[in-house]
Amino acid sequence: MDKNTFLKIYFPNGSFHGIRYTSSTTVAELIRTVLKGRLSPNELIFHLSYALRVTYIGKEQTITNVRISSSSDKTILSDKWLHSNMTMEKVHRIYGPIDELKLELRLRYFPQSIDALSNDKPTFGYFYEQLRIDYMRLKSEYVSMNEAIELGSLEIRKLFKDLNPTALDKKVNVDYLEKELGLKRFFPQSVISSHKPRVLRKCIKACLKKYEGLAEEECVKRFCFLLKDVWNWEQEVYTCNLG
Numbered sequence: 186m187d188k189n190t191f192l193k194i195y196f197p198n199g200s201f202h203g204i205r206y207t208s209s210t211t212v213a214e215l216i217r218t219v220l221k222g223r224l225s226p227n228e229l230i231f232h233l234s235y236a237l238r239v240t241y242i243g244k245e246q247t248i249t250n251v252r253i254s255s256s257s258d259k260t261i262l263s264d265k266w267l268h269s270n271m272t273m274e275k276v277h278r279i280y281g282p283i284d285e286l287k288l289e290l291r292l293r294y295f296p297q298s299i300d301a302l303s304n305d306k307p308t309f310g311y312f313y314e315q316l317r318i319d320y321m322r323l324k325s326e327y328v329s330m331n332e333a334i335e336l337g338s339l340e341i342r343k344l345f346k347d348l349n350p351t352a353l354d355k356k357v358n359v360d361y362l363e364k365e366l367g368l369k370r371f372f373p374q375s376v377i378s379s380h381k382p383r384v385l386r387k388c389i390k391a392c393l394k395k396y397e398g399l400a401e402e403e404c405v406k407r408f409c410f411l412l413k414d415v416w417n418w419e420q421e422v423y424t425c426n427l428g
Contacts, residue, residue, distance in 0.1 A: 202222060212272075
């Protein structure tokens, strides 16, 4: 194991941070190193809210004497969480070669309120990106058309936070968004496919007018509150087998 002293810690957007480790390096030390290297040189208020999630990406794996070989069985090692005190030696012993695992840095533990989280700006931003990406990848099909347009419009308002209403009105047209950024960044494919560009633009402009003058932080909070009405993102759900 000591030969494999380099690994990648992935972020919600798919980017990663390369880090070196030894067999005695703990999960907590990995997290601390990544936070210091990518989010802030200073200790974050909610640094203990972060955790590493592990997913198996190799061909075959043995976990606690259970052999995984079929695609259905590989869910055994999907979305598992590593305890902060685990050493990399123990991770290797339980889950196998590190190069066959994908480690993701996630914000797992939330304070009682979004307002409290907003006091830690780097963590607040990380949380929003994680939530927005999870929504687009996993939950967008569960929201209504109106909710999806509103959520996407909040992201547009946040992205163009420095533009006044007139400039924003000129910027926001379907052709520009599609060419420069891609509509899929803001809206589920179902919304894009079911609306003509003219109708979609009209809906977006109506939502943007509704949130005219809303500060970036308030856009994020409104996004979180609106999304929570249809998906309790604070709750973890697991599949289990009985018997």
